[in-house]
Amino acid sequence: MNTYIKTALAILLFLLLxxxxxxxxxxFYDPLMEYFKNDYLYKNIDQLDVWRLMLHMLYRYVLNSVITLGLIWVLFERKDYLKFSAFFLMIAFVLLMVIFMILIRDNFEGGYLLPFYIRRFIIHPLFLLISLPAFYYQKLSNR
Structure with missing residues (x-):
């Protein structure tokens, strides 16, 4: 792929994020955004439409994952990196969602930090920030 096209696509994909x-x-439906911005230390969580929240978190995760996979392909052009990332993102989503559902069911009685950070991993492309340096290092060490 031409370097200029590669750079333009990478910038476009980052802008999409x-x-x-x-x-x-x-x-996206996310009442937890307001909850974590305000008095989450002093008040209980409001009534949630849990299934709607989970569905919108899935939409957001899939959207971020597609952009992430596009970036990995544009930057590295390796099928093995793409397959590993897709599998990792899928497994991570399932595990994080199960844990998050359990924490919501318990109304965050064990504290707010764990659900806060699990939600962050679900709704933000943090795995991209972890995988890009790892793939770059892998690429350099294979030379």
Whole structure:
């Protein structure tokens, strides 16, 4: 792939991640956003539509994952990196969602930090920030 096209696509995909983040309050149902911004230390969680929340978290995760996989492909152009990332993202989502559902069912009685950070991993492309340096290091060490 031409270097200019590769650079333009990478920038476009990174910008798409910013667009998803900036438009998230309009696109996705997430009452926990307000809960964690305000008095989460002093009040109980409001009534949630749990299934709607889970569905919107799935939408957001899939959207971020597709952009993440696109970035990995544009930057490295390796099927093995893409397959590993897709499998990892799928397994991570299932595990994180199960834990998050259990924590919601318990109304965060064990504390708010664990659900806060699990939610962060689900709704933000943090795995991209972890995998890009790892794949880059792998690419350098295989030379």
């Amino acid at each position: 910013f667009v998803v983040r900036s438009a998230s309050s309009n696109l």
